[in-house]
Amino acid sequence: MKVLFIGGTGLISEAVSKLAIARGIELFLFNRGKRDEFVPEGAQVITGDIRDSKGAAEALGNMQFDVVVDWIAFTPEHVSVDIELFRGRTKQYVFISSASAYQKPPQHYIITEESTPLENPYWQYSRDKIACEKLLMEEQASSGYPVTIVRPSYTYGDTMIPASLNSWQHPWSIVARIRAGKPIIVHGDGSSLWTMTHNTDFAKGFVGLLGKEEAIGQAYHITSDEVLTWNQIYEAIGAAAGEAPKLVHIASSFLISHDPDLEGGLLGDKSVTSVFDNSKIKALVPDFDAALSFAEGIKRTVAWFEAHPSRCTEDEAWNLQMDAIIAAHESGFKK
Incomplete structure (x- = not known):
C-alpha cells in the first residue's frame, strides 16, 4: 500500500509510522519537518503545511494514495480542506477523532461505537471532533467519500x-514531584475507571484498518482492554x-x-468512567491485541526519560499551581 500520513511524528502517530514501515507499507509523511527525530527509517517526507491548502496541493502534485490519514485535523474547516484536497486521489481517508467525543456522562459505563451517542457539553475540543465526524459522514453519504x-x-x-x-510541555514533572515526596492530586476519590493504551498497541489495531474496504463509512475506537482506577x-x-x-x-x-481550563479534560473526559468494548476493531483486525499492561508500559516510559536526561525537565509554574490548589483545599477542609 501507498499511504500518506499528515503529521506522522506525534505521540500516537510515530508508533503507527514505525509499524507501517515494518509491515511493508510505502509511507509518506506530510509535515513541517519539526520532529525529524521521530521519522522512521524508510518513510519519505514531503515538507509542507497542511494549513496552507494551496501550498499543500502544490507539494503533493498529482500523487495518488491508497490511504490518507490526517493526524492533525481538529475542526470542520480542517476537514473541509482535506475533502477537496484528497477527493479522487485516495481510496480511504482516515480521520483521527477522539473517544472524548462519546457522551459525557454516558448512559452506560461500557462504551461501544454503535450504542454510545456523541455528545460532550464540557469540552470544545470534543465538540469540534464531533462536528468533523458529522461533516465527513454526510460527505460519505452524499458523494461516497471513502472515510473511516x-x-x-x-x-x-x-x-x-x-x-x-x-504538565503537557514537561511531563517529567509528575515523576520529579513523586520522587521529591510532594503530594500528587487525584481528581475525585480516585475510584472511577479508566483505560490507558500504549501507542505500540494502538498501532497494531490502526495499521490493520488501513486499506480495508469494510472500514469505509465506519467508526472505531482502539484501546486497551485493561481497566484501572485512577488510584491504580x-x-x-x-x-x-x-x-x-x-x-x-x-x-x-x-x-x-x-x-476553569480543567473542565474539558476532567468533566469532559477523565473524571468519567470509561470502559471500551473493542469487539468492533477486533472483528475487522483479528490479530489486534493490546498486550502491554500500564504497569509495564509506564516503566518503559520512565526508563526512556532517564535515558534522555535533557527531557527530564520540570514545569515550575505547574508545580506552584499544584501546591496552591492543595493549600487552598487543605485550608477549606480545616475550616
Missing part, C-alpha cells in the same frame, strides 16, 4: 507520562518512579474552580 473514523482514548508512549493532571494508575506511575506517591484526593469541581 478512528477514536483514540488516552494513548501514551515513550515521550508522555500520562496522568489526569500533569497513579500507584503504577509511582512504582515506575521507585517511590510510592502521596495521593491527595480533590473533587473535580474544586479543581475546576481554581483552573
